[in-house]
Amino acid sequence: MLTGGQILVECLKNEGVEVIFGYPGGAVLPIYDALYDSDLLHVLTRHEQAAAHAADGYARATGRPGVCLATSGPGATNLVTGIATAAMDSVPMVAITGQVPTTMIGKDAFQEADITGITLPITKHNYLVRDVNDLPRIVKEAFYIATTGRPGPVLIDIPRDVSAGKTEYRDPGPIGLRGYMPRLAGEPAKIAAAAKLIAQAKRPVIYAGGGVINSGASEYLKKLAETIMAPVAVTLMGIGCLPGDHPLFLGMLGMHGARYTNYAVNECDLLLAIGVRFDDRVTGKVESFASHAKVIHIDIDPAEFGKNVPVDISIAGDVRTVLVDLIKNLTCNPDPAWQEKIARWKKEYPLDHSREGLRPQAVIRELSDMLQGRRYRVTTEVGQNQMWAAQHFCITRPRSFISSGGLGTMGYGFPAAIGVQVACPDELVFDIAGDGSIQMNIQELTTAVNYRLPVNVAILNNSYLGMVRQWQELFYNRRYSQTELVNPDFVKVAEAFGAEGIRVEKIAEVRPALEQAIASSRPVFLDFIVEREENVMPIVPPGEAISRMLG
């Protein structure tokens, strides 16, 4: 006979789980007691939100599901932001929460929260386990659902009497979910129709997103792009799906896309949308988005077809499987005039790459240059730092640019970097941060120090909530309401936590500081005192067509 907690540990091991990010509490004590004897690595964060983000970072870096664990009530609700972040970006995650005993449910017991109710809209599915005998089946289903089809978070809520209850451990046998059957292969007729449309196109553009990375389709995307000579615009989630130094790479499109990227999308006659969801930050004014183009949309989730933008051909299926089939069907006549036009735009409207003064873009370009040829992963916080990183970092591998896209979660990058460093102990991990965002989960420096995780945090410190200030400057007549920050001394903060702190105030100091951080075996806060009112440019004003950029 095993306790529910022990059965859970067995189930996690069966799923290949090696690490859990969590925080204990009363309602999960039977689970923590079982973990005490297990060889699963448990990383104790200082806040449950960070546990969820760390599990998320681990998942994005590896492609394997991230697992986080919290107690009932406030522990569970603290996971919510992390779960919602994972849901918006299609990240495979299994969140396990403790619940008050089944006999107390509904009685407003101490630390009771209806977490299955709370997380209904932000999980792919969730479970309240009512009987310890159901635990193996539920855990198996949860991992299956989280990792197949369009990945997403699944929550398992386990009442204390269930995790403490004893029963025989039995393998649940095959999964029988009659309402859940993700489609993998695309319809051959639609693939043939898509190939025909591609053959007719003179000005094709590929618009690629996180779905390419999730399905491991990067090689096929490259092959497709090279076959039809189509430039590849990527979403924030798609950064890394084609190497940033590839000649066909156009970079990010949309609100902070480069001029040449948005112009290419605006003028293309075929938009091949792959593993994307036509997010409003990408499309801008929907009616004007790629308005001269036929649109082919390939995605694992059929609910994305026609949700935001009408499409001509939609192909439901795993991106990699569909691309393999599509490439077999392709014939095309690339038009050199289209390539020449894009090359001209690139020359005429480059992203700002000046390295004068301690400008945030320059810091990112220095870091990017230094890391080329090494194994590295980058996470970001949210805001200007994130957009500068997306614009200026040359990312050459999938799963090495990790950022909260859909939810735009400030405080994501640092705990995510901890999860990434756990997953990739031999790689350099940098979190690109703003001074506002880093303070949202700064307590996790203890976690990094405790577990000897040498995460580096490049704080682009302008003493502002930079992106909000930028919007106030551009759209609210420079009325900087509540966006100026009075910050702590980040170097001293780092030192107080037992980490390393380096302040950088001149461009000449950037490279030595980065070298020092890379060489350090401790976590490092790099406090770059950057120019205060630098903006992320270009920018598409909200509600405008993406071809109408400022800057």
Next chain:
Amino acid sequence: MRSTYSVLVENNPGVLARVAGLFSRRGYNIDSLSVSRTDDPGISRMTIVVEGEKAVLEQVTKQLRKLVDVIRVHDITDEPHVDRELVLIKVNADSGTRGDIMQIVEIFRGRIVDVGEYTSIVEVTGDEGKINAIENALKPFGIMELVRTGKVAMQRGIRTVLVED
């Protein structure tokens, strides 16, 4: 546009909340929703009537299909089908008006299922038009309370919405 969906779902706790939550989160407008278990105790059937533009109605089907507990979604609006609602209407009725009320109920093939000193409860089954018509016919007597079940619907003939279809 108005569509009628026949939806089979796993009879799991919280399944109604999942479906209803989907509608509220996405801003879809539910006209009526009825649910109860089928001859298979593991499966419930929902009949959902939704009002919206064509694109919204397409999304309703797709989003419903994404729910793990949803087994089948079928839009039966344009297929031959029967649909019924049941209504209970408590109407003011005294000795002076009871005869007239009984006549109206007779015309609509309804039944009087309760008679009090000053009230009667009328039960009527039928499609939406019929229910609306009897409601209007009884209004002049004074409707004290009214409860409608919402629509249930089923395709005519051999067509079915079953798990294995």
